[in-house]
Structures are given as C-alpha cells and as structure tokens.
Amino acid sequence: MNYSIKDISKMLSEKDIRPSHQRIKILEYLLENKQHPTVDMIYNELHEEIPTLSKTTVYNTLSLFNEAKLVRILSIDDNEARYDIDIENHGHFICKKCGDIHDFEINLDSLVKDNLDEFEINEKHIYFNGICPKCKTDIRQSNN
Amino acid sequence: MNYSIKDISKMLSEKDIRPSHQRIKILEYLLENKQHPTVDMIYNELHEEIPTLSKTTVYNTLSLFNEAKLVRILSIDDNEARYDIDIENHGHFICKKCGDIHDFEINLDSLVKDNLDEFEINEKHIYFNGICPKCKTDIRQSNN
DNA sequence: TTATATAAATATAATCATTACAAATATGGA
DNA sequence: TCCATATTTGTAATGATTATATTTATATAA
Numbered sequence: 001m002n003y004s005i006k007d008i009s010k011m012l013s014e015k016d017i018r019p020s021h022q023r024i025k026i027l028e029y030l031l032e033n034k035q036h037p038t039v040d041m042i043y044n045e046l047h048e049e050i051p052t053l054s055k056t057t058v059y060n061t062l063s064l065f066n067e068a069k070l071v072r073i074l075s076i077d078d079n080e081a082r083y084d085i086d087i088e089n090h091g092h093f094i095c096k097k098c099g100d101i102h103d104f105e106i107n108l109d110s111l112v113k114d115n116l117d118e119f120e121i122n123e124k125h126i127y128f129n130g131i132c133p134k135c136k137t138d139i140r141q142s143n144n
Numbered sequence: 145m146n147y148s149i150k151d152i153s154k155m156l157s158e159k160d161i162r163p164s165h166q167r168i169k170i171l172e173y174l175l176e177n178k179q180h181p182t183v184d185m186i187y188n189e190l191h192e193e194i195p196t197l198s199k200t201t202v203y204n205t206l207s208l209f210n211e212a213k214l215v216r217i218l219s220i221d222d223n224e225a226r227y228d229i230d231i232e233n234h235g236h237f238i239c240k241k242c243g244d245i246h247d248f249e250i251n252l253d254s255l256v257k258d259n260l261d262e263f264e265i266n267e268k269h270i271y272f273n274g275i276c277p278k279c280k281t282d283i284r285q286s287n288n
Numbered sequence: 289t290t291a292t293a294t295a296a297a298t299a300t301a302a303t304c305a306t307t308a309c310a311a312a313t314a315t316g317g318a
Numbered sequence: 319t320c321c322a323t324a325t326t327t328g329t330a331a332t333g334a335t336t337a338t339a340t341t342t343a344t345a346t347a348a
Contacts, residue, residue: 118277
C-alpha cells in the first residue's frame with residue numbers, strides 16, 4: 001500500500017528504465033491496484049491527476065514494463081489485455097459473469113507429462129474460467 | 145484423416161446443429177487440420193471450394209461449435225484466435241519465432257493448490273510460450 | 289548556465305480482428 | 319408446392335492496439 005516515489009524509482013532504475021513521472025505513476029497504480037487492470041482503467045484513473053496523459057503512453061509504458069519483466073500481460077479476457085504486477089507463477093480465474101479475475105496458487109512441478117526439454121520456455125499461463133462464488137449466489141437468487 | 149460426410153453430419157446432429165454444407169466443410173477442415181488454425185486459414189482454404197463462403201459464416205460457425213463444445217478457442221496468439229478440435233484438456237506451447245503451436249500432455253490433478261470448490265470452472269487453459277526446438281537451432285545457425 | 293543531442297510523451301491516424309446488421313438464400317415440414 | 323424459419327452472405331461498424339510524426343522533457347558537455 002505504501003510505496004514511496006523513491007522506492008518506485010529504484011524499481012525502475014534497477015531495470016534500466018528511466019523513472020519519468022508517467023512511468024512512476026503507472027507503476028504506482030499497478031502496485032496499489034492488483035485487480036489486473038486494463039489499459040482503460042489505468043488511463044482513466046491517472047488521467048485525473050495527469051491531464052496531459054496519453055493512452056499511447058500507457059500502452060508504451062506497459063509494453064516496456066512487460067519487456068523488463070516488471071509486469072505480465074494476461075490474455076484471459078476476450079477483448080482486452082489485463083496487466084499483472086505479480087510476476088510469480090500463479091493461476092488466474094476469470095468470471096464470465098462479472099469479469100473479475102481471481103488469483104490462485106499453483107504447483108507447476110508435476111503439471112507437464114511430456115518432455116519439453118528441447119523447448120525454451122519463457123512464460124507459463126494458467127487460465128481458468130467459469131462462474132465465481134459471488135455470481136453463483138446471485139444467479140440462484142435471481143433465478144436465471 | 146478419413147471422415148465421411150455422414151460421420152461429420154452425425155457429429156453435428158448429436159449436438160443439435162443442423163448439418164449445412166458450410167458447417168460440414170468447416171468441421172471437416174478442423175478434423176483434418178489439427179494445427180490450431182486461425183479463421184483466415186480456414187476461410188482461405190475453404191473459399192476455393194465454396195466461392196460464396198463468407199468470413200462471417202466462418203466466425204458464426206466456429207462460435208456455434210464453441211458453444212456446443214465441439215471446438216475450443218485458444219487465446220494463446222497475441223492477435224488472432226486459434227481453434228482446436230481436440231476438447232481434451234492438454235497444454236499448448238506457442239513459439240514466439242515461428243508461431244507454431246505444439247500440444248503437450250498435462251496432469252491437472254495436482255496443479256491447483258488453493259481450494260476452488262466454490263468456483264464453477266468451465267474451461268482450463270494452459271499456455272506456455274518461448275522458442276521451439278526448430279527455431280532454437282535456426283537461431284544458432286544464423287547467429288542472431 | 290546554456291546549447292544540444294537524445295529520450296519520452298503526446299495527438300492523431302491507421303490497422304485489423306471481430307461483431308452487428310440487414311438482405312438474400314436455403315431448407316424442412318405441412 | 320408453399321411457407322415459416324434457419325442459415326448464409328456482404329457490408330458496415332466497433333474497438334483495442336499500433337504506427338507515425340511532432341512536441342516536450344531531460345541529461346550531459348562546453
């Protein structure tokens with residue numbers, strides 16, 4: 001919750017990314033909003049305090065962060081990319097009803113049965129979808 | 145390799161899908177081309193024997209097949225959906241160099257560590273990416 | 289400090305996969 | 319055959335993302 005500008009700048013510098021105002025604010029947003037936001041969510045929120053902010057900058061910055069392995073791009077949503085500041089391998093569940101994304105812990109050790117030694121694996125994505133507990137209850141209550 | 149029109153019609157009828165000419169041809173294509181084709185691949189190939197075929201029909205049909213659980217839509221490619229006739233749970237690896245998708249066997253039993261009992265899970269997608277063995281060799285040979 | 293080269297941000301336009309829509313065509317049952 | 323309905327088709331619209339050119343900010347050297 002409490003990330004100083006100094007801390008965030010350091011995180012960027014360690015990845016050889018110059019800590020501009022926009023980059024600091026975008027990274028700060030990601031650190032404080034771990035609900036896997038979309039570009040629009042980030043843009044709309046930050047646009048209030050940085051009126052000159054361009055959506056292109058948000059795209060460029062997130063792309064830069066992705067290359068530096070500061071964020072992961074999730075393709076779990078059918079029509080928008082989601083961004084996750086948590087780089088550790090974990091699974092994602094998206095609710096087809098409300099769109100919320102839930103993290104869950106995974107154990108990749110025994111997942112793959114085939115031998116993939118010859119493959120250079122860079123990213124592992126685990127996506128589940130269905131209906132979340134909250135929406136299951138809502139459906140029962142509204143009877144549809 | 146050898147699916148008769150009768151067999152394919154039956155597959156559709158069993159899912160309450162009327163076996164139109166276009167639907168039969170699209171399903172036949174999927175059964176005989178298991179390289180996880182894109183809409184464009186399917187359209188371009190079938191357009192030759194069905195000159196009036198519309199790309200909208202390909203989209204509509206694949207969407208219908210997906211709802212009937214005849215195919216799965218893969219979101220592993222950054223800018224195009226891929227379609228997989230194999231409904232069994234298995235993993236997919238996409239090569240960032242050549243775009244080829246490889247299947248691999250998985251064992252989902254011990255994957256999830258968290259308790260997801262409250263969630264209604266409909267689909268499980270396992271996506272890896274990186275460089276495939278063939279492209280690793282090519283890179284070494286071309287030295288870049 | 290000032291000039292200058294470079295990096296970053298911005299606004300706008302272009303791209304392109306997918307979807308919406310309305311019209312045309314095909315099909316199965318009375 | 320006729321008709322209601324399902325399917326297909328062509329075209330246009332949508333909307334996320336990317337390309338491009340211009341403007342602005344920043345770091346460094348003189």
